[in-house]
Amino acid sequence: MTMEFLNLKMPMVRGGSHAKAGTDPHSPDRRIEQIVFAVALIVLVAALPSLNIGYRFLSIAITTGYTAIALYGLGLQFGQAGIMSVGHAAMLGIGAYTAAMLSNHLGIGFWAALPASIVLAAIAGGLVGLPSLRVSGQHYIIITFCFCALLVICLTNGGSFTGAATGLDVGSIPRVLGINFDKLFNYYYLVLGALAITLATTYAIMNSSYGRTLRAIRENEQLARAIGINVDMHKIGVFMASGAFAGLAGILQVYYLRHISPTLYGAFPSLYLALMVMLGGGRLLYGPLIGAIIVNFLPEVMDLNPVDSRIAYGVALLIVILLLPGGVSSGLLAIYRWVGGLLVRRGSKAGS
Amino acid sequence: MAALEINGLRKAFGGVIALGGVDLSIPDDRITGVVGPNGSGKTTLFNVITGVYPPTGGSITWHGEDISGRAPHQIARKGLVRTFQQAMSFPGLPVKENVQIALERGGRQLRGGEPRWHSPEELLDFVGLGGRGNDDAGSMPFGNLRRLGVAVALAANPVLLLLDEPAAGLSDGEASMLADLIIKLPGMGIGVCLIDHHMTFMTALCQRLIVLDFGTKIADGTTQSVLTDPKVMEVYLGGEL
Numbered sequence: 001m002t003m004e005f006l007n008l009k010m011p012m013v014r015g016g017s018h019a020k021a022g023t024d025p026h027s028p029d030r031r032i033e034q035i036v037f038a039v040a041l042i043v044l045v046a047a048l049p050s051l052n053i054g055y056r057f058l059s060i061a062i063t064t065g066y067t068a069i070a071l072y073g074l075g076l077q078f079g080q081a082g083i084m085s086v087g088h089a090a091m092l093g094i095g096a097y098t099a100a101m102l103s104n105h106l107g108i109g110f111w112a113a114l115p116a117s118i119v120l121a122a123i124a125g126g127l128v129g130l131p132s133l134r135v136s137g138q139h140y141i142i143i144t145f146c147f148c149a150l151l152v153i154c155l156t157n158g159g160s161f162t163g164a165a166t167g168l169d170v171g172s173i174p175r176v177l178g179i180n181f182d183k184l185f186n187y188y189y190l191v192l193g194a195l196a197i198t199l200a201t202t203y204a205i206m207n208s209s210y211g212r213t214l215r216a217i218r219e220n221e222q223l224a225r226a227i228g229i230n231v232d233m234h235k236i237g238v239f240m241a242s243g244a245f246a247g248l249a250g251i252l253q254v255y256y257l258r259h260i261s262p263t264l265y266g267a268f269p270s271l272y273l274a275l276m277v278m279l280g281g282g283r284l285l286y287g288p289l290i291g292a293i294i295v296n297f298l299p300e301v302m303d304l305n306p307v308d309s310r311i312a313y314g315v316a317l318l319i320v321i322l323l324l325p326g327g328v329s330s331g332l333l334a335i336y337r338w339v340g341g342l343l344v345r346r347g348s349k350a351g352s
Numbered sequence: 353m354a355a356l357e358i359n360g361l362r363k364a365f366g367g368v369i370a371l372g373g374v375d376l377s378i379p380d381d382r383i384t385g386v387v388g389p390n391g392s393g394k395t396t397l398f399n400v401i402t403g404v405y406p407p408t409g410g411s412i413t414w415h416g417e418d419i420s421g422r423a424p425h426q427i428a429r430k431g432l433v434r435t436f437q438q439a440m441s442f443p444g445l446p447v448k449e450n451v452q453i454a455l456e457r458g459g460r461q462l463r464g465g466e467p468r469w470h471s472p473e474e475l476l477d478f479v480g481l482g483g484r485g486n487d488d489a490g491s492m493p494f495g496n497l498r499r500l501g502v503a504v505a506l507a508a509n510p511v512l513l514l515l516d517e518p519a520a521g522l523s524d525g526e527a528s529m530l531a532d533l534i535i536k537l538p539g540m541g542i543g544v545c546l547i548d549h550h551m552t553f554m555t556a557l558c559q560r561l562i563v564l565d566f567g568t569k570i571a572d573g574t575t576q577s578v579l580t581d582p583k584v585m586e587v588y589l590g591g592e593l
Contacts, residue, residue, distance in 0.1 A: 209456040216453045219442035226402065226436070227454045227508035228428035 045192065049185045056300075058184050064296040065191035066252040069198045071277055071288035073125075073245030076202065078274075079282020080211060081238045082218030083132055086141050087148030088273045090128070091243045093265030095121040095250025097155065100168040100260055105161075110173040110255055117251040118244045125243020126236050133232050148270050155262035167261030170254055181255075191252055195289075198245060203285055205241070214238055275313055279320050281327020290329050353416075355380035355512060355543065356401070356432070361410035363393075363400050363567075370396040372567040373410065380512040380543030383534065385558030385575070387548070389587060393567040394547045395437060398514050402434045403427045429460075431511030435504075435518060439497040443490030447481060447500060448472045450489050451507050458509030468540065469507065479503040479533060495526040502533065512543040519550045527553050555579070563587070 049058060070092050078084045095117040102108040102116060128147050132140045155162045162168070173181040173190075181187050205211045216224045217231050225231050254260050272295065280291020294316070299309040324331040354377035363371040371393045378384050386394050400407050403424040412420040419427055428434075442450045451472040459467055469475040476482050479499045484492070489500060498518060505513055515534070519527040531553055537544050548554050554561065554575075561578040563571040571581045578584055 209453075212449060212453045212456065215445055215449070216442050219444050220440055222404075223436070223440045223442065223504070225424040226428055226434055227504060228425050228433075228457045229453075230423075230425045 042196075046189075049188055055184055058188055060296055060300055062184070062188055062191050062256055064292045065188070065195050066249045066256065067273070067276065067296065068289045068292040069191075069195055069252065070246045070249035070273060071280070071292055072198045072202045073242035073249075074273055074277045075282040075288040076205060076214070076245075077238050077242040078277055079284075079287065080206065080214040080218065081235065083129075083136075083235065083238075084141055084274065085128075085144040085242075085270075086267075086274045087128070087144035087146070087270050088242075088246060089265045089269035090144075090148040090151045091121050091125055091246030092250040092253065092269075092273075093151055093155070093262075094124045094243070095247030096254040096260050096265070097162065097168070097250075098247070099251040099254050100170050101162070103170045104163075104168050109171070110251070111176075114248075114251055118247040121247025121250060122240040122244040125246070126240040128243075129236050129239025132235055132239070145267065145270070148265070148267060152262045152266045155265070163261070165262065167259055169259045172258075173255050187256060191256075194248060194252060198248070199285070199289075206285065210234075272313075275317055277327075279313075279316060279328060281324075281329035283326060284329040284333060287327050287329035290332070291327065294328065354378055355415055356545075357411075357413040358401070359411050359413070361397075361400060361412065362408045363396055363405060364408045370567050371400065371407075374564070374567070374569050376562060376569065376572075378512065378543070378545050381541075382538050382560070383544040383546060383558050385546050385548070385554045385561045386564060387551075387554060387561055388564035391566075392564040394564055395516055396567075397564070398434055398516050398547065401427075402432060402514065428508060431509065432514065433505045433508045433510035433512075434514035435501045435516055437516045437520065439494060439501050439521075441489040441492075441497060441500050441504065443488070445489055446485065447476065447487050447489050447492070448485035450500060451475055451503050454504045454507035458507050468509070472507075475503050475507055479506070480529065495522055498522060498526075498530065499533075502530075506537075506542070510542055512545060513537065515544060515546045515548075517548050518546070519548050519553045528556075531556055 048061065070088065073091070074085065074088050098117045098120045099110070099113040102113045108116075128144060131143045135143065156165050158164060175181070179186050181190060205214075213224075213229055213234055216227075216229060217234060221231055253264075257264075276291035276295045277288055278291070279294055280289065281287030295313065298304070298312060298316075299306070302309075302312070304312060320327060356376075356378040358374060358376040358378075361371055361374045361376075362369070374393075374397065376397075386397065388394050396405070399405050400420075401412055403419070403422050403426070406421045410420070411418055414427075414430055414432060417430075419430065419432075442453065445453075449472075455467075455469065455472060455475070469478065473482070473485060476485055479502055481496060481499055481503065484496065489497070492500065498521075502515070502518065505515075518530055518534070522530065527550060534544055534546070534557055544557075546554070546557060558575055560573065561571070561575050562569060563578060563581075563584050565587045570587065571578045571584050573581075
């Protein structure tokens with residue numbers, strides 16, 4: 001079972017040069033290297049707080065973590081099923097506001113609100129997905145944008161129910177087994193756990209017949225219908241899954257920030273989510289995570305102010321669209337396979 | 353009664369009548385050919401049968417059940433699977449995954465029966481694409497793409513396979529290889545209904561031909577009798593003035 005889970009098989013990248021014999025992801029040598037990679041990644045990420053990295057870094061890591069969770073939903077929708085959304089922050093908003101409103105009006109805390117946030121965001125995702133059955137491509141993208149703007153208007157004008165423009169506050173997460181989630185380290189591990197569940201779920205979906213069905217819809221809807229795939233149902237299904245991930249990210253966000261307001265879920269945050277998915281690449285398992293890391297850490301590493309960082313993102317996005325349509329993740333994979341191929345050839349030459 | 357019974361089928365696009373009341377019965381145990389000049393309604397016939405367009409009038413009965421107006425995926429799940437005139441595949445995915453998707457979908461229709469093909473490789477071998485499983489479908493040459501289209505349709509577990517111009521754009525050699533493949537299907541329990549212009553291809557494969565012209569059936573019978581029918585000669589060669 002663990003073997004299966006750690007076998008980080010990637011779906012094909014368009015025009016990928018790896019579609020040749022010897023690169024079968026199921027071959028044993030590849031499986032071992034994938035396991036080594038996944039274990040190394042887990043150890044590194046889990047050990048981060050003990051490296052004395054400072055609160056600033058840790059808080060960016062937490063932001064990256066919950067953003068990545070939302071991105072995995074968008075990644076399924078965009079990378080696997082091929083339907084982009086530029087209103088995905090609205091789904092996060094539904095999750096976050098569900099938790100905040102349950103806490104403010106009914107006194108319901110984090111753990112009880114968690115399933116409610118996920119379910120409501122999933123339902124909202126399905127509803128926003130409905131127009132995609134009629135319109136596609138850029139027309140649908142505009143609809144997602146409108147939904148996001150509409151949600152911000154509703155939240156801003158919701159009076160004390162939604163906290164209006166000032167937003168809402170929430171308390172802290174009740175202790176579980178004596179763990180105090182007010183401590184940044186512990187919150188980091190909470191987000192990390194949620195991210196691990198998200199990754200495992202995404203991996204399972206991508207490698208299941210359901211994942212293949214989604215890719216079939218992405219590649220050729222007409223043919224998918226002709227072989228008996230219920231395209232409409234699967235589209236709504238992927239929107240709901242996408243919404244569920246965003247709901248989880250939303251509740252993690254609100255209990256981390258302790259205060260939310262409508263501007264967090266408007267046009268700009270939505271565009272950032274779309275940017276991160278395209279930058280990282282939605283088709284490969286690590287794509288959304290790479291996108292979240294780049295966008296969240298870039299200004300910190302390069303010491304950019306908010307205006308400069310927006311320019312940097314724009315340039316980065318253009319470069320990726322022009323040179324790496326599969327995102328940074330597919331570029332890294334191609335480089336990795338190329339280097340691997342070189343080493344193998346070297347090795348066989350030396351051996352002969 | 354044949355497996356697929358079509359009565360008075362009509363399809364109009366605005367004022368254009370693509371099918372003007374067609375009666376057909378297509379069995380699911382042999383190869384039936386549909387021919388006719390361009391614009392005679394052959395592809396529209398397939399599109400209406402497989403639910404791409406709802407019919408304007410008439411009925412389509414499949415094994416005694418009225419299927420007119422059903423969604424394409426529902427009709428496909430009943431064993432009526434079609435291919436497309438434009439060679440279609442899931443271009444960004446490996447050939448093996450193309451077939452696997454359809455096998456998984458088709459496998460759900462078996463209801464305890466034994467699948468015809470147990471793996472994508474087995475089916476790819478059958479259509480002559482063995483060893484091509486890891487290629488990207490989108491980068492394949494046209495002839496192979498045609499075969500892949502047939503493989504994907506076969507994987508969806510058809511009872512009657514509707515092939516829309518499978519030999520279009522193929523060389524004579526490729527067309528005869530495809531014919532060798534199609535002729536095996538009735539023996540495996542798969543009926544075939546075939547549209548094509550390539551007459552040597554059609555006469556080699558079909559015992560029965562149906563001729564459409566301007567959305568109506570003008571001939572229906574054994575291949576030999578249809579080819580000598582004066583009405584068919586008129587449509588194809590032009591009548592006397």
